Amino acid sequence: QKEVEQNSGPLSVPEGAIASLNCTYSDRVSQSFFWYRQYSGKSPELIMSIYSNGDKEDGRFTAQLNKASQYVSLLIRDSQPSDSATYLCAGGGNTGFQKLVFGTGTRLLVSP
Amino acid sequence: GAGVSQSPSNKVTEKGKDVELRCDPISGHTALYWYRQSLGQGLEFLIYFQGNSAPDKSGLPSDRFSAERTGGSVSTLTIQRTQQEDSAVYLCASSPREARRVGTQYFGPGTRLLVL
Numbered sequence: 001q002k003e004v005e006q007n008s009g010p011l012s013v014p015e016g017a018i019a020s021l022n023c024t025y026s027d028r029v030s031q032s033f034f035w036y037r038q039y040s041g042k043s044p045e046l047i048m049s050i051y052s053n054g055d056k057e058d059g060r061f062t063a064q065l066n067k068a069s070q071y072v073s074l075l076i077r078d079s080q081p082s083d084s085a086t087y088l089c090a091g092g093g094n095t096g097f098q099k100l101v102f103g104t105g106t107r108l109l110v111s112p
Numbered sequence: 113g114a115g116v117s118q119s120p121s122n123k124v125t126e127k128g129k130d131v132e133l134r135c136d137p138i139s140g141h142t143a144l145y146w147y148r149q150s151l152g153q154g155l156e157f158l159i160y161f162q163g164n165s166a167p168d169k170s171g172l173p174s175d176r177f178s179a180e181r182t183g184g185s186v187s188t189l190t191i192q193r194t195q196q197e198d199s200a201v202y203l204c205a206s207s208p209r210e211a212r213r214v215g216t217q218y219f220g221p222g223t224r225l226l227v228l
Contacts, residue, residue: 032214043203043219044155088155092214099168100145100207100214104154 003029004091006103014111019076021087021106026070029091029101033065033072036088038105044088048074079110114138116220118204124226125194133189133223137206143215144187146179147203149222155203161187163209194227201225 003026013019025033032051036044050056050063050072062075072091076083086105117136125131137144146158157171161181172178176194181187191198201222207215 034216043222046216046218049216090217099157099160100217102147102155102157 002026002103003101004089004103006087006089006106008104009107010109011106012109012111013079015079015081017079017110019079019083019108019110021074021076021089021108022071023073023089023091023103024071025089025091030067030070032092032100033063034090034092034100035061035063035072035074036090036102038086038088040085047087076108079108081110081112084108084110116204116206116218118202118220118223120223121221122224122226124228126228127196128193130190130192131194131225133191133202133225135187135189135204135206135220137185137187137204138208138218139185140208141206141215141218142184142209143207143217144181145205145207145217146187146189147205148173148200149203150200158189158202191225194225196227199225199227 005024034049035047037047038044048063050065053067056063060077064073086107088105089103090100092100119134142163144161147155159179160168176192179189201224203222204220205217207217
């Protein structure tokens, strides 16, 4: 099993809809989780971090972490065409495994 | 404050030449990562430095690739005898040390390498 796995997409949603992006992870990356957004030709930029079970909201973005099921998701409410990008999930372990590991990314397309 | 900087922003070289790519991390960040990203592909991990620990070189694709980090700050990625398949964007990221978890990574703008 890869340490962090994502569906490559593309995930297509209409403007105004909720986009749901999912990521599963292995036991080695069980402590810290991050969602990054990468526009074409640009570097990844951090959207959210989440460390505890449950939901974390920031504006239109909600990150959800379920450690029992080993998945982390990102919900984007009221999706806009400007949200069209590749979304990278990343996970990190504890003292024994400090390296941050990225998934391959999910491409999101929001149509007007 | 200043973010991660990389130089050069673009590099065109001929097959067989050596290239050096530089990364200046955010001041005080103890961890530094190098990634490679080919067109339309995901991030490919290359190497990871954390403080004074031995670097994790598990992602380096061949012995033509090497990296060093001097004084725990600036890092240089060297590619010897470049090949056309080395053409990609090389991204550097740094992160602070946190007590019990992996720190957030902050990315530089990348170096776009084209090997002719």
